Amino acid sequence: MLTIENLSVKVEDKLLLKNINLNMDNGEVHVLFGPNGAGKSTLINTILGNPKYKVVGGSIYFKGKDITDMPIYERAKLGIGISYQSPPSIPGVKLKDLLKIISKVDWEKIEKMAETLHFKDFLKRDVNVGFSGGEVKRSELLQLFAQNPEFIMFDEPDSGVDVENVKLIGTIINDILLEKTKKPADRKKSGLIITHMGHILKFINVDRAHVLYDGIISCSGSPDEILNTIIKYGYERCIACYQKRKH
Amino acid sequence: MLSKEKTLKIKKTAEKYRNVPAPHGEDIDLNEYKINKSDVIIDSLEDLDREYRSQLENIGINVKEENTSGSYLQINNEAVYSHVQSKIEMMPISEALKKYDLDEYYWNLVEIKDKYSARAALELTEGFFIRVPKGVKETIPLQTCLLIGKEHSSQNAHNIIIVEEGGELNIITGCTTSAHVKSGLHIGISEFYIKKNGKLTYTMVHDWGENVHVRPRTGVYIEENGVFINNYVITTPVKSVQSYPTIYCEGDNSKATLQTIVYGKGQSVIDLGSKVVLSGKYSSADIISRSIADDTSEIVARGLLVGKEEEIKGHLECKGLIISDESRLYAVPELDARKANIDLSHEAAVGKIAEDQLIYLMSRGLTEDEAVSLIIKGFLSIDLSGLPPNLAKSVERIMDMTLDSI
Numbered sequence: 043m044l045t046i047e048n049l050s051v052k053v054e055d056k057l058l059l060k061n062i063n064l065n066m067d068n069g070e071v072h073v074l075f076g077p078n079g080a081g082k083s084t085l086i087n088t089i090l091g092n093p094k095y096k097v098v099g100g101s102i103y104f105k106g107k108d109i110t111d112m113p114i115y116e117r118a119k120l121g122i123g124i125s126y127q128s129p130p131s132i133p134g135v136k137l138k139d140l141l142k143i144i145s146k147v148d149w150e151k152i153e154k155m156a157e158t159l160h161f162k163d164f165l166k167r168d169v170n171v172g173f174s175g176g177e178v179k180r181s182e183l184l185q186l187f188a189q190n191p192e193f194i195m196f197d198e199p200d201s202g203v204d205v206e207n208v209k210l211i212g213t214i215i216n217d218i219l220l221e222k223t224k225k226p227a228d229r230k231k232s233g234l235i236i237t238h239m240g241h242i243l244k245f246i247n248v249d250r251a252h253v254l255y256d257g258i259i260s261c262s263g264s265p266d267e268i269l270n271t272i273i274k275y276g277y278e279r280c281i282a283c284y285q286k287r288k289h
Numbered sequence: 290m291l292s293k294e295k296t297l298k299i300k301k302t303a304e305k306y307r308n309v310p311a312p313h314g315e316d317i318d319l320n321e322y323k324i325n326k327s328d329v330i331i332d333s334l335e336d337l338d339r340e341y342r343s344q345l346e347n348i349g350i351n352v353k354e355e356n357t358s359g360s361y362l363q364i365n366n367e368a369v370y371s372h373v374q375s376k377i378e379m380m381p382i383s384e385a386l387k388k389y390d391l392d393e394y395y396w397n398l399v400e401i402k403d404k405y406s407a408r409a410a411l412e413l414t415e416g417f418f419i420r421v422p423k424g425v426k427e428t429i430p431l432q433t434c435l436l437i438g439k440e441h442s443s444q445n446a447h448n449i450i451i452v453e454e455g456g457e458l459n460i461i462t463g464c465t466t467s468a469h470v471k472s473g474l475h476i477g478i479s480e481f482y483i484k485k486n487g488k489l490t491y492t493m494v495h496d497w498g499e500n501v502h503v504r505p506r507t508g509v510y511i512e513e514n515g516v517f518i519n520n521y522v523i524t525t526p527v528k529s530v531q532s533y534p535t536i537y538c539e540g541d542n543s544k545a546t547l548q549t550i551v552y553g554k555g556q557s558v559i560d561l562g563s564k565v566v567l568s569g570k571y572s573s574a575d576i577i578s579r580s581i582a583d584d585t586s587e588i589v590a591r592g593l594l595v596g597k598e599e600e601i602k603g604h605l606e607c608k609g610l611i612i613s614d615e616s617r618l619y620a621v622p623e624l625d626a627r628k629a630n631i632d633l634s635h636e637a638a639v640g641k642i643a644e645d646q647l648i649y650l651m652s653r654g655l656t657e658d659e660a661v662s663l664i665i666k667g668f669l670s671i672d673l674s675g676l677p678p679n680l681a682k683s684v685e686r687i688m689d690m691t692l693d694s695i
């Protein structure tokens with residue numbers, strides 16, 4: 043579904059990603075760990091096609107197509123979606139109106155999802171205007187549900203979210219947005235999740251984990267193993283692997 | 290009826306200012322614009338011919354007169370229709386001047402001090418007179434419409450609204466030209482009086498021809514606990530608009546909210562602003578403007594809050610988007626504080642469309658053009674929270690209609 047080859051990315055002359063390689067198959071869900079400032083959001087924004095992030099080397103393939111130079115909305119049309127870490131607000135635009143514009147799903151289904159997310163009262167509010175940290179995340183999930191992309195990137199969907207809502211959000215990501223309750227052969231969705239906390243992963247069936255350290259994928263492997271190492275030793279241990287990879 | 294003294298005074302002042310240009314806005318040669326009557330005779334708005342009807346509908350007038358408490362239509366300088374379906378009193382100003390002593394209302398809030406006001410005082414001028422009797426609260430909107438039906442003519446209007454104690458009125462006003470009219474001059478004098486505990490919501494949509502000059506002159510007087518909400522919308526090309534209404538929050542606890550929505554298109558030159566004088570204790574005002582400068586338009590967004598009494602509160606918010614490099618947006622927010630214990634503030638911001646908003650919407654699958662137009666619509670949307678539901682619905686419909694044409 044998604045292949046990244048030797049990707050290097052600059053923002054304002056600062057090299058933020060160095061030689062990234064990543065492959066994700068249909069139906070797979072990967073998680074991306076890494077300390078603050080490692081470049082996780084940068085990677086997601088580059089896959090999305092945010093023009094602020096300049097690809098200075100390497101390529102991105104999505105569904106077999108080279109999308110490295112494709113404009114952002116065409117990637118969205120092709121089936122790439124994102125839940126932002128901190129999305130902007132759009133004053134004057136009602137969430138309901140935006141949902142209707144981007145929607146590829148029946149309105150009744152969206153309303154039902156809004157109910158499940160305890161978010162119906164927000165439909166008449168302006169997009170993200172005055173939303174709390176946790177509300178912003180639910181707004182993002184609802185929009186993704188309406189948009190119905192095949193490949194979804196979640197940038198810290200759990201940050202600022204209370205314990206109960208982490209469960210709700212995690213379950214919706216797993217069961218609905220990423221179809222993880224379906225048989226592997228029936229799954230059409232893939233996902234890439236950034237998180238600092240392991241809690242949400244209790245509800246999401248993750249296939250593989252990567253650690254991004256200073257713009258380099260320093261290690262990849264089983265999610266539980268990597269998470270436990272990080273929890274136990276912090277990112278200290280990653281430094282060694284990082285040094286190794288760097289050369 | 291006006292007293293002899295008053296009539297004489299008006300005439301004298303007007304003669305004096307007959308040729309005096311206004312301090313702002315292009316100076317217009319009045320001789321170029323003839324003052325015409327109208328040849329339209331109707332018994333209801335539906336009797337109008339199709340061209341007029343669709344023009345009225347474009348600015349939010351309900352031609353079937355459904356869900357309205359009354360309708361007034363002026364074409365050129367003649368009131369062709371004035372009908373109320375409620376306890377509100379409405380008639381052409383020419384009639385009101387015969388029927389009532391209007392010394393204290395006519396040319397009382399608006400000064401004659403330029404050639405435009407002078408013309409309205411000296412030449413043939415019609416307009417509406419609306420009075421809400423004491424305690425009458427009419428939530429269903431009343432609609433008024435001023436239409437220029439003849440090319441290159443001058444429409445002069447003098448409107449008076451009196452909301453008596455405890456009364457409430459919602460007005461939707463549309464000003465337009467018939468489709469074939471491209472040039473003209475509109476001079477509109479408006480004097481509104483909101484008495485103790487009264488409330489007036491006034492929503493005005495302008496849709497003029499691209500060579501029409503517009504010179505409104507407005508004064509509003511608010512007594513104790515009175516509320517005035519004004520919404521002004523212009524999103525279609527016009528030659529020039531220059532207007533600077535003054536609101537006097539005279540009574541204690543009086544409140545004024547002014548929202549102005551401007552989309553400068555084509556070669557429009559638009560100079561708009563409001564001035565609120567806060568002289569009642571605990572009186573308050575919000576001046577909010579949203580302007581977009583596109584094409585080669587020039588927009589001046591003014592605002593002035595004058596704090597003359599203690600415990601007053603005023604906020605001025607002036608936001609602009611500049612889309613075209615050939616356009617100009619000039620924001621002039623001003624505060625004038627005359628007492629120590631007051632709270633006046635302003636914020637002004639002009640910029641281009643925020644990149645992160647664009648990217649956000651495009652990552653949901655909108656093209657750049659679609660994203661821009663959605664952001665613009667949002668930016669120009671009016672806060673309807675202060676309006677009664679009935680009116681909010683109508684204003685929302687009008688806004689949707691005007692913004693859809695962007």
Ligand SMILES: Nc1ncnc2c1ncn2[C@@H]1O[C@H](COP(=O)(O)OP(=O)(O)OP(=O)(O)O)[C@@H](O)[C@H]1O
Binds near residue numbers: 054076084
């Ligand atoms: N527009 C920019 N200009 C300059 N530096 C930037 C810009 N965007 C990102 N950076 C820098 O790039 C680095 C990586 O940022 P990124 O947002 O990708 O980190 P992250 O891994 O998502 O961190 P966090 O866990 O804190 O969200 C940071 O040091 C950040 O300050």
Ligand SMILES: [Mg+2]
Binds near residue numbers: 082083084127197
């Ligand atoms: Mg981040």
